[in-house]
Amino acid sequence: MADKYTVWQNATVVAVRPVADGVQRIEFAPETHVPVKPGEHIDIEVTLGDRTDTRSYSIVDGSESGDRFALSVYRSPVSRGGAAHMHALQPGDQVRLTQPLQDFPLRVGAESYALVAGGVGITAMLGMARVLRALGADYTMHYVGSTRSRMAYLDELAAEHGDRLVPHITDEHGRMQVADLLASVPRHAELYMCGPIRLMQEVRRLWDRDDRDPTALRFETFGNSGWYESQPFVVEVPQYGAEVEVREDESMLEALERAGVDMMYDCRRGECGLCEVRILKLDGKVDHRDVFYSERQKEPNTKMCCCVSRVATEGARVVIEAS
Template identity: 55%
Template sequence: MLSKSEWQNAVVTSSEIIAEDIRRIELAPKFAIPVKPGEHLKIMVPLKSGQEKRSYSIVDAHHDGSTLALSVLKTRNSRGGSEFMHTLRPGDEISVSRPSQDFPLRVGAPEYVLVAGGIGITAIRGMASLLKKLGANYRIIFAARSPEAMAYKDELIAEHGTNLHLHFDSDGSTIDVEQLIDSLNHNVELYMCGPIRLMDAIRRAWNQRGLDPTNLRFETFGNSGWFSSEVFNIEVPELGIHTTVKKDESMLEALQRAGANMMFDCRKGECGLCQVRILNVDGHVDHRDVFLSDRQKESDTKACACVSRVVSSPVSSSPSSPTSTISVALS
């Protein structure tokens, strides 16, 4: 929990669309904020339910910390954060935290591979710039739906040249994960940020190859899953709770709205504090976290309430009407 002293106001100095549904927002904080690659800011976002915090990776910053930039993808079924960020214009003032570091770059490795999927480039770009400056052995694997949906494409090409490898869903040149992992040396460090499908595939291939798990680093964003979001019901028999989880809210938020006292922290599926015990599920659990192991996810005995969802089996053709129900215990 951040104290009041760890927050300050920042003025929006620039706001522009730089790729499909992606807005770059430059901020001038009241007090300079020195920034390291991989760090993120928490932004206080006004929602109908009140003020809430949302985290965004710092893409780049002035060397003295007087200005910094975020890039935000406007997501479908947004829970409010990306919609608010896309309304910001020069002169607007927002409340920001000190930078937090959950994705540090270890300097000195013999080889680096940086993998970004879509808006995940926001967590990777600063690392790539530092590695180039240090003269490190690195390459960037960057995938997006299309060239139009790829933020910073031209800047990355100009800066990194042949160290940059681009992949697009639109032309079928998607990342061959098995080929990528098979090509790696045993002492390589891999840093990745992107959709859960991509990161799950890389983690599985990495583990199957027997590579050092401490050399695989990742940053997540908690709104990507294997399936599109659907409305579903959630029950907590011990508390007599039965409520609906909307497409634009998480299980955690729905349970809080219904009066459950929940423990939580990251809201990104990383810390595991909000995990619930699954008693029964009529449908399929779309595990969107990186906290639980593959075996735990396959057993469907636990779920991280901040990101994971339930979809109908087979997936419903009418995702606005709840057809699935999950029954959970909070202890």
């Protein structure tokens, strides 16, 4: 299902530099100048071997006129291949990308805010924190990382936000307890988060357990972090007579499209549930990487969001019914 409202354009890479271990900041000069708002992202074409695909990245910051903006991309061990392409970009390179897209808007006017960023999820939060500071809002920004050297923009954030920034650095303070973090968040606060699936799932679980307002919990994910390393597996769709191998650097949705199966989708990030497939038979276990289903819905392994979730066992086979 293509999005007819997405506007693609050309852009030129104007600067690149590392901002943390494994994290590259890449600045672009887009053809069309649109000022960036907090929570926005772009989709960008990436080359994966002999094919072109798209990836989504949060916009870290942009100029007032919209003639420049920056992304920061982490190249993780479980990257689906797009990060390698992004890290190879150099000044002068031409790319195809969308104008800024908004799926994670900041609602202005709440009594209090908690921002929770894990790892490179900070890229979705920098702009929000800056706006909240400019508005004089009551906010706290929790930034979770394994080690200081892997936490992009940490020093800049500390200088900008002072005590409102609360770093949780595992190798300095031990593993953060999500329950303690949530206990510090006032009940009337809105919480915005972006980070690894484990962190977000735990925040969601405790948010529900504490019977907090579900509309006050907002999150964004790009579906590239899982519980297990990505492995190749086989998917079979009897209703289409199709069988295809899902490579480790592609999603099940991408593999099904490659096999000519007409699939429904929207976000391609594990958020909307539109790409749901029913699992008829599974040899192996599912690595649920979406934030659409609750834990209870995930547990029986009877359905999965095929844009991000995978079969965790190498060479395993899953038989599905596509909607």
